[in-house]
Structure formats: C-alpha cells, structure tokens
Amino acid sequence: MKRVIFVCIENSCRSQMAEAFAIIHGQGQIEAYSSGSKPSGTVNPRAIEFMAELDYDLAKHDSRPLSEFAGMDFDYAITMGCGDECPMIKAKHRLDWGIPDPKHENPERFREIRSIIEQKVKDLIAA
Numbered sequence: 766m767k768r769v770i771f772v773c774i775e776n777s778c779r780s781q782m783a784e785a786f787a788i789i790h791g792q793g794q795i796e797a798y799s800s801g802s803k804p805s806g807t808v809n810p811r812a813i814e815f816m817a818e819l820d821y822d823l824a825k826h827d828s829r830p831l832s833e834f835a836g837m838d839f840d841y842a843i844t845m846g847c848g849d850e851c852p853m854i855k856a857k858h859r860l861d862w863g864i865p866d867p868k869h870e871n872p873e874r875f876r877e878i879r880s881i882i883e884q885k886v887k888d889l890i891a892a
Contacts, residue, residue: 769841787890795890806828845861
C-alpha cells in the first residue's frame with residue numbers, strides 16, 4: 766500500500782480534494798493524508814460544495830499542519846503547485862503537480878481543476 770501526503774499551503778482546497786479522491790478511488794491501495802505548511806484551519810466551503818456534487822462529504826476533513834506528520838515515512842509527498850518543498854516530510858518520492866488554486870475561480874473552472882486532481886490521483890494509484 767502506498768502512503769501519500771498531499772500538501773498545500775493552507776490545506777483547505779486542492780490537497781483536501783486530492784486526499785478525498787485517494788479515499789474514493791484507492792481503497793486498499795493507498796493510505797492518504799493531506800496537510801499544509803500554514804493551514805487555514807478550515808476546509809474551503811467551495812471545495813466542500815463541489816465535492817458534494819460527487820457525493821463526497823469534504824466537511825468531515827480537517828485542515829492540519831505538517832507538524833502532525835513529522836517522523837512519518839511516506840512513499841510520496843505531493844505538492845499541489847504552491848511552491849512549498851516541505852523538507853520536514855520524509856518521502857521516497859517528491860512530486861509537484863502544479864495545479865492552479867481554484868478557490869477564486871468560476872464554477873466551471875473549479876470543476877475542471879477538480880477533474881484534473883481526480884485524474885492525477887487515479888494515475889498515482891495505477892502507477
């Protein structure tokens with residue numbers, strides 16, 4: 766089983782959706798977490814709204830700091846395009862997906878970005 770952490774600065778939108786898609790599509794194949802270098806403390810309401818369209822309750826997630834995962838070993842540390850390198854996270858592989866932040870985008874663009882995240886998570890699971 767792959768252990769993965771998805772990281773964004775605020776841990777409120779992209780990384781939360783990535784963790785959710787790993788849970789949805791990776792049962793028994795991936796152990797997923799999300800975190801932020803400067804977590805907002807809340808999950809973005811728009812991310813909750815747009816994941817609800819897919820029958821996933823993102824409101825049950827928490828915005829968490831990287832310090833919660835200090836000392837854990839990961840197969841992958843994946844940043845979402847925020848520019849953080851997260852050196853305190855131990856990972857065999859580091860990837861930056863370069864995904865734009867959808868929080869201020871119109872609904873159509875938000876859904877496009879959500880789909881990009883979902884596909885990248887599916888590809889990671891299949892790799």
